[in-house]
Amino acid sequence: MLRALLLLPERGNDDWGSGDFGASRGGREHQGVDYAAVPGTPIASPTTGTVTKIGYCYTDDLHYRYVQITDDDERMHRLLYVDPAPGMQRGDIVYAGSIVGYAQNIAARYDAKTKHMKNHVHYEIRVPDGDSYVCVDPREC
Numbered sequence: 730m731l732r733a734l735l736l737l738p739e740r741g742n743d744d745w746g747s748g749d750f751g752a753s754r755g756g757r758e759h760q761g762v763d764y765a766a767v768p769g770t771p772i773a774s775p776t777t778g779t780v781t782k783i784g785y786c787y788t789d790d791l792h793y794r795y796v797q798i799t800d801d802d803e804r805m806h807r808l809l810y811v812d813p814a815p816g817m818q819r820g821d822i823v824y825a826g827s828i829v830g831y832a833q834n835i836a837a838r839y840d841a842k843t844k845h846m847k848n849h850v851h852y853e854i855r856v857p858d859g860d861s862y863v864c865v866d867p868r869e870c
């Protein structure tokens with residue numbers, strides 16, 4: 730499996746915390762891994778599968794999008810802060826390495842005078858678990 734996304738450097742730490750899987754976010758844990766990406770960086774699908782969702786990251790700002798690709802094992806690969814590739818639609822088949830979108834400027838949402846965020850793409854894998862799902866570390870899949 731080609732994991733082009735994983736070739737990007739991890740975001741590491743910034744003023745908002747760690748981009749590592751399982752990092753604390755107050756009362757919860759970070760459910761994915763953040764990969765540093767300047768806005769406009771082409772983002773390749775980490776897996777072959779079907780585009781099952783092109784969603785919105787925030788209800789109060791519809792600019793920020795995510796792309797979800799479901800693989801043959803029903804695992805949902807979510808790439809957040811990604812502008813979907815033009816013309817891509819739910820139901821499309823994509824291949825590992827296919828460009829599915831472009832990194833967005835997520836830092837613009839969180840940057841403040843005293844706190845800065847590194848631009849990144851958030852990658853999480855949701856594995857079905859009964860009526861719900863669990864997130865697993867994408868680096869271990």
Ligand SMILES: [Zn+2]
Pocket residue numbers: 748759761762763850851852
């Ligand atoms: Zn993240």
